[in-house]
Amino acid sequence: MSLAVTILIVEDEERIISTIKTKLDRLAQDNKHSLKVLTATNIGFALELLSDTHIDAILLDFELKNDPEYGDTRYGDELIDRLPKHLDNLFIALISGFDDDKFTNLATKVRELGYYFDSQSKPVTAFKIEETYKNIIDFIRNRPLPYTLTQSIRAFNVSPDYEKLFKIKDFIEAVVKYLTIILIADIAYNNVGTFSKKINLGGASNFGFGGWLKNLKTMISHNSTGKAYFVPEIKKIFDEPLLMTDSNLVMPLPFLGFLHGFIDPNSSKVELEDFLKEFNIIRNDLIGHATNSPEPAIREKIAKEIEPLFLQFKDRLNFLSRYPLFVVEKTQHDEEQMDLLRMYSQEERVDPWYVYEVGSLMGSAVPSNIKKLSSQQRLIDGKVYLSNWTGDFLSLYPFISFRVPDSSLSSREIFVLDTVTKNDKGDKELVYKSYSNYQITSSEDFNTLKRIYETFSIT
Structure with missing residues (x-):
């Protein structure tokens, strides 16, 4: 197997999950890819999988009904909002049976967050699944x-x-x-x-x-x-x-x-x-x-x-x-995070949090950009880290x-x-x-x- 791929399907209809999974398995077999497909019927379970599993791509239903926690309809933008904040290099394909302002706004949000965006219309067709799968493979091969x-x-x-x-x-x-x-x-x-x-x-x-x-x-x-x-x-x-x-x-x-x-x-x-x-x-x-x-x-x-x-x-x-590979450019205390800890902590003194400006060492540009990240882990200026x-x-x-x-x-x-x-x-x-x-x-x-x-x- 030349390429390993992990795809998460977030969909509330078991019939659609089965259709997508069967087609994906066949495409991976034909292309000699090592494919792992995970499934979640609600946002809570999807977030659990994302918190402790490497995911390359998410096929995300725009409208998820009968949520076991809330008992009503929830939308894909909630999953996007609650993605682990350090998650990077992610392909998100939104699945929707209609096109309205909510779907358009969610697509815009995905792009603004820096994730790769695709769409998958309902009813789900074999042709569209194959097209999305090819886009996922291209995305994985071209990631920095x-x-x-x-x-x-x-x-x-x-x-x-x-x-x-x-x-x-x-x-x-x-x-x-x-x-x-x-x-x-x-x-x-x-x-x-x-x-x-x-x-x-x-x-x-x-x-x-x-x-x-x-x-x-x-x-x-x-x-x-x-x-x-x-x-x-x-x-x-x-x-x-x-x-x-x-x-x-x-x-x-x-x-x-x-x-x-x-x-x-x-x-x-x-x-x-x-x-x-x-x-x-x-x-x-x-x-x-x-x-x-x-x-x-x-x-x-x-x-x-x-x-x-x-x-x-x-x-x-x-x-x-x-x-991601990065170098620490500048270190400061994260006062906002520490104020929140003081507010909810019974202790007079709270452990320090830091906010770091880091230079990304991925891709062909060095550094490609400067980002900020916050953590309790103490990092040293000028040193190289993996995240x-x-x-x-x-x-x-x-x-x-x-x-x-x-x-x-x-x-x-x-x-x-x-x-x-x-x-x-x-x-x-x-x-x-x-x-x-x-x-x-x-x-x-x-x-x-x-x-x-x-x-x-x-x-």
């Missing part, structure tokens, strides 16, 4: 990924065929680092699981691509305590193999037995772990530095052979757009940094940890590299890395 991944994909799309192999390399390197960093941060900061295998993050040799792959494998296979992962989908992308669409894909080239020895040549499936492992061989033994790379015609042939698997791998990563649909935040420090390294650069850059080295004084320092290959160093961040290293020294 973290900056470096978006840039790598755009570079791949516009590159000539003989350069695509290098762009595939850039994207896979960025993905392996990004996924490993998220899992390391999650386990280190939230104590999600314990290790039966020691992991070493302290030396320069561990930050080559092979080292990142090894660490990712360790993260994926470590012993869990049952606590929830911040990004649970990361472990799931390794559960299903990639599907080969061309039986000639495994035909060995004279110098490259792609996947040779990893899979049965007659098989139509490739384990994702094997794909990444074999790509590491291609990267080290074949691509190397530009001066060592094969002639353009050979690079083009290799890129075309692995492109189907590469694109499936890329599609599996669309879940990352559900987790999820429940309003929690995960620090990616010290692995990812964000700054203006030099006034000559035209834009700010995201920097990812690349190596650990020693400076002239003998102090260990971290070397960060940006997407555009600019580098910065920091000796201050090493103590945090050392603490994380000690966290993973559990046996």
Whole structure:
């Protein structure tokens, strides 16, 4: 399955729910998508699902009758008003049997909130369901990924065929680092699981691509305590193999037995772990530095052979757009929220709330916009965080940094940890590299890395 999709149907008529679900299941099967359909017949249950489940799209009935809580008709705008405030990147298709001012106002509200809007008229037809499903798939595929991944994909799309192999390399390197960093941060900061295998993050040799792959494998296979992962989908992308669409894909080239020895040549499936492992061989033994790379015609042939698997791998990563990446620009106390707490609290002193101005690091623009968010969680100015649909935040420090390294650069850059080295004084320092290959160093961040290293020294 190349793409995972979760759709919530909010509809009070079981007959319509069954019709939509049957058609969606068939469309997903035809397109080899992994589809999960959730249903709710009232707003209360829909909000419960939205509070603890990743939802890509909502098919929302405009008029919901016989609500069990209120006993009368309720409208879709109430669900829109009560959506979890940190929910982002959502597709909402309104279902209505008529067109009046309420429906028009609700459509306007959906657009103003930044959600993708579509409509589904009643009676529901197979053609309209298929059209809406295609729009949902396009929406998921086009949602913004973290900056470096978006840039790598755009570079791949516009590159000539003989350069695509290098762009595939850039994207896979960025993905392996990004996924490993998220899992390391999650386990280190939230104590999600314990290790039966020691992991070493302290030396320069561990930050080559092979080292990142090894660490990712360790993260994926470590012993869990049952606590929830911040990004649970990361472990799931390794559960299903990639599907080969061309039986000639495994035909060995004279110098490259792609996947040779990893899979049965007659098989139509490739384990994702094997794909990444074999790509590491291609990267080290074949691509190397530009001066060592094969002639353009050979690079083009290799890129075309692995492109189907590469694109499936890329599609599996669309879940990352559900987790906005941002940097904290400015911090203030949220006096309005604290006044409300004082009003209803019996205590003289209430825990502080903060309001943050943050720069979004998703998509191709860096930053694409400045947003404000409010939370009791204390975030640090200048540090990079992930957020999820429940309003929690995960620090990616010290692995990812964000700054203006030099006034000559035209834009700010995201920097990812690349190596650990020693400076002239003998102090260990971290070397960060940006997407555009600019580098910065920091000796201050090493103590945090050392603490994380000690966290993973559990046996």
